Amino acid sequence: MSSKNLFQKVWEAHTVGTLSNEQTQLFVGRHLIHEVTSPQAFGMLREKNLSVRYPERTFATVDHIVPTNESSEPYSDSLADAMIKELRKNCDETGITFFDVGSGMQGIVHVVGPEQGLTQPGMTIACGDSHTSTHGAFGAIAFGVGTSQVRDLLATQTMALNPLKVRRIEVNGKLEPGVYAKDVILHIIRKLGVNGGTGFAYEYGGTVFDGFSMEERMTACNMSIEGGARVGYVNPDEKTFDYLKGRPYAPEDKDWDSSVQVWRDFASDEGCSYDDVVSIDAGEISPTVTWGINPAQAVSIDESIPSVSEVNPSDQESVREALEYMQLEGGTPIKGIPIDVAFIGSCTNGRLSDLEEVASRIHGKKVKEGVKAIVVPGSQIVSKLAQQRGLDKVFIEAGFEWRNAGCSMCLAMNPDKLIGDQLCASSSNRNFKGRQGSPTGRTMLMSPTMVAAAAICGVVTDSRQIFNS
Amino acid sequence: MALAKITEVTGKGICVLGDDIDTDRIIPARFMKCVTFDGLGEYLFHDVRFDEDGKPKVHSLNDPAYQNASIIISGANFGCGSSREHAPQSIYRAGFRAIIAGNFAEIFFGNSINLGMPCLSMNEANRKKLSDLVIGNPDAVLKIDLIECKLRSENLVFPFTLNEGARDSLIRGMWDPLDELIEANSEIERVSRTLNYT
Ligand code: SF4
Numbered sequence: 016m017s018s019k020n021l022f023q024k025v026w027e028a029h030t031v032g033t034l035s036n037e038q039t040q041l042f043v044g045r046h047l048i049h050e051v052t053s054p055q056a057f058g059m060l061r062e063k064n065l066s067v068r069y070p071e072r073t074f075a076t077v078d079h080i081v082p083t084n085e086s087s088e089p090y091s092d093s094l095a096d097a098m099i100k101e102l103r104k105n106c107d108e109t110g111i112t113f114f115d116v117g118s119g120m121q122g123i124v125h126v127v128g129p130e131q132g133l134t135q136p137g138m139t140i141a142c143g144d145s146h147t148s149t150h151g152a153f154g155a156i157a158f159g160v161g162t163s164q165v166r167d168l169l170a171t172q173t174m175a176l177n178p179l180k181v182r183r184i185e186v187n188g189k190l191e192p193g194v195y196a197k198d199v200i201l202h203i204i205r206k207l208g209v210n211g212g213t214g215f216a217y218e219y220g221g222t223v224f225d226g227f228s229m230e231e232r233m234t235a236c237n238m239s240i241e242g243g244a245r246v247g248y249v250n251p252d253e254k255t256f257d258y259l260k261g262r263p264y265a266p267e268d269k270d271w272d273s274s275v276q277v278w279r280d281f282a283s284d285e286g287c288s289y290d291d292v293v294s295i296d297a298g299e300i301s302p303t304v305t306w307g308i309n310p311a312q313a314v315s316i317d318e319s320i321p322s323v324s325e326v327n328p329s330d331q332e333s334v335r336e337a338l339e340y341m342q343l344e345g346g347t348p349i350k351g352i353p354i355d356v357a358f359i360g361s362c363t364n365g366r367l368s369d370l371e372e373v374a375s376r377i378h379g380k381k382v383k384e385g386v387k388a389i390v391v392p393g394s395q396i397v398s399k400l401a402q403q404r405g406l407d408k409v410f411i412e413a414g415f416e417w418r419n420a421g422c423s424m425c426l427a428m429n430p431d432k433l434i435g436d437q438l439c440a441s442s443s444n445r446n447f448k449g450r451q452g453s454p455t456g457r458t459m460l461m462s463p464t465m466v467a468a469a470a471i472c473g474v475v476t477d478s479r480q481i482f483n484s
Numbered sequence: 485m486a487l488a489k490i491t492e493v494t495g496k497g498i499c500v501l502g503d504d505i506d507t508d509r510i511i512p513a514r515f516m517k518c519v520t521f522d523g524l525g526e527y528l529f530h531d532v533r534f535d536e537d538g539k540p541k542v543h544s545l546n547d548p549a550y551q552n553a554s555i556i557i558s559g560a561n562f563g564c565g566s567s568r569e570h571a572p573q574s575i576y577r578a579g580f581r582a583i584i585a586g587n588f589a590e591i592f593f594g595n596s597i598n599l600g601m602p603c604l605s606m607n608e609a610n611r612k613k614l615s616d617l618v619i620g621n622p623d624a625v626l627k628i629d630l631i632e633c634k635l636r637s638e639n640l641v642f643p644f645t646l647n648e649g650a651r652d653s654l655i656r657g658m659w660d661p662l663d664e665l666i667e668a669n670s671e672i673e674r675v676s677r678t679l680n681y682t
Contacts (some may be wrong), residue, residue, distance in 0.1 A: 161569035
């Protein structure tokens, strides 16, 4: 038998057949839904008189529009309120499990899935959200899909897809202190470009990924889509199994050992082939910050923002557009650029370890006057665990607002938004024009620790210098 | 329900210039608060078309010369960003029936084909020539021929490419896969039973 990579094995195990247009009909074992991209799909099902085929394979939560500073319904935004009620009704009618706001388990769908143990190795997972790639951290093949596919999945638990090629990205060596998983993925995107991953699944490996915690792997897999790769994954190992053990939806005692065996077998075989391999030296990665309007427009903290004249002719137009939008001058050092808002949260960096890492560094420091700084835990469980450890107090003491779980300012479909052309140091994953709610708002992506450093200094700062790491 | 066989798209063009037109630009997130897609056409490219007071800015979509355009011509990496189907839905509901760009983000491409809206890739030189033609004569009729993979207008011919599977499903009227997926019912059940998880 020839050796295979994880992607090929999972794909084969879930293939139902080949469609007349040559696409694969792929079985999706776990389907996650949220309030923004599912109501239209339920509507389409009703129109066609179809029912939900396997309600036990779909799980729901609310995250995108849920307000983070109001806890009782009806919410002041009546459209948001209506969407949440619609999801509740759809789940009630179809028997889909819903981690509702009152459950104590609500949160960003990509935080909730792993936390509940719903995300496991060797699975196919889909969700109507592009950051579904996060779940690949467990060795699952996880796709972001559109609403028509949400409809297809509800009706048949399958969808039509073209197979992907697989690129292995190896990061070997040792990361310098103060360099995080966020910097690794920003660096990868910067190197390979925002559409370098088109048509590929990214398999991340090497000593750096082996050494990463599950939460760090999630941060990196989360942003695969920003590099154009629809899927990103890490092969499952002991860390994966340890993380899952005892979680509510993980296999129980008698099934545990056999499940671990099955999971182990899904990992890429030694010596298997890839369509492409890229190697990156961990030593070349520094704290990385975006200066532009796509996540590849990034520099390390010691560098200057590029000027139009120094980039390839084919990039000049986009660099010009980005500099103009960001109101930045090419050639200026990234360090020292003033910020107005600091946001720690999102499915990229809103987990317990992110909050712990920042809290351990900001003791005795204060957010600069005039900077609005908010911390939004990725889920109610993250929030509860953080509070048990007293992290909320550390943040509040330092001048951050402590909010309820949700997507918050990552995409600002809720009251948390930038105003005018405010510049936000953000631990989220997208810096597109208008992403954070104001059509002229500006976003700089960085690690949560770098966001905290910027909040404290009021300007983009090398966190290693102020936190002595 | 049989779907229309899409072998050609005929209409006027409109240029939305620039590379990396992302889904947040196509439909800003705040307009995604809707339980159906019905009203989305109105908000297409909202923030680049209107200023903060809602007054129209200079943008081809606000230009009366392109009022009835149904084919968008744009740059590279069109539709990058989020998986939101709201983006192609808002384009479709604003009356567009085809998009021509350098290339497309994968999820956006798939979502558009599922709506029966072809996304055609054309090289930069031809795109430039085509944009010049449309800007010079907004009333020029563009005829997209999906059988021959050629766009024709005013005696000019512009070749384009379209992924073979997508092209095939459009011209056979099979662009929405749902019926075919449902047909595989017993195979679906078989795969479901082989998995070690529910
Ligand atoms: S946190 Fe941001 S990227 Fe993640 S699911 Fe929410 S809106 Fe999407």
